[in-house]
């Protein structure tokens with residue numbers, strides 16, 4: 680069997696001191712679509728797999744680095760599990776949701792996850808997306824799908840200075856380069872009380 | 874720049890997150906209809922100066938369709954409502970009448 684490699688193989692950069700950008704490497708990713716995200720079968724399976732409850736609209740929950748769930752749409756979640764567990768997790772979802780209208784798909788290799796950390800992370804993102812990235816407008820735990828640097832992305836705030844983004848795999852290089860350029864030394868804005 | 878709240882996910886969206894879907898509440902004329910009705914369904918639009926009901930899709934967000942009522946002159950958004958209706962809900966109509974007393978509906 681061939682060795683799986685993530686889009687940017689864990690590439691990391693520090694565009695300016697204190698602003699850290701990295702591709703998260705291999706992470707198990709499952710797109711789960713279902714008519715009812717509140718059904719007890721789905722709620723139980725998601726919690727068993729990810730360790731978190733089904734997130735509310737426009738939010739995300741995590742139980743460790745690569746285990747969690749992000750709300751993507753009224754009928755869609757993105758689930759994260761360690762890469763080695765993804766096949767078993769899909770199998771478990773299929774079992775739990777058998778006979779109900781649903782889709783559980785391993786998209787681990789179709790997407791890339793990037794992480795941006797630092798006090799300047801919010802303003803670095805704000806240059807490219809039509810969202811309010813302040814603490815009030817985008818609190819920890821919030822998740823949004825939007826466009827950034829011309830790409831469709833999902834963004835969620837894992838901590839006050841800790842963000843993750845997901846994009847299609849083939850756009851990973853562009854997103855990485857865009858964030859690196861937006862955060863480069865000399866490009867400070869000081870928008871969010873930095 | 875329009876700011877519109879998507880009724881499907883609750884997100885406040887900039888216009889750039891959305892894809893416009895044209896005039897709302899069109900009556901569809903398909904096979905078997907007269908040429909006039911079919912041409913009207915395909916091509917004839919109200920294009921009003923003022924209150925307009927539209928279809929939008931939260932393309933870069935939750936991906937779902939919805940309806941919006943807005944003013945084409947001031948860009949004021951009166952409200953948004955689900956895609957699964959064939960006419961604007963009473964509360965939206967009320968809100969428009971409060972803001973545009975001379976609106977002919």
Ligand SMILES: [Zn+2]
Nearest residue numbers: 879882931935
């Ligand atoms: Zn939406």
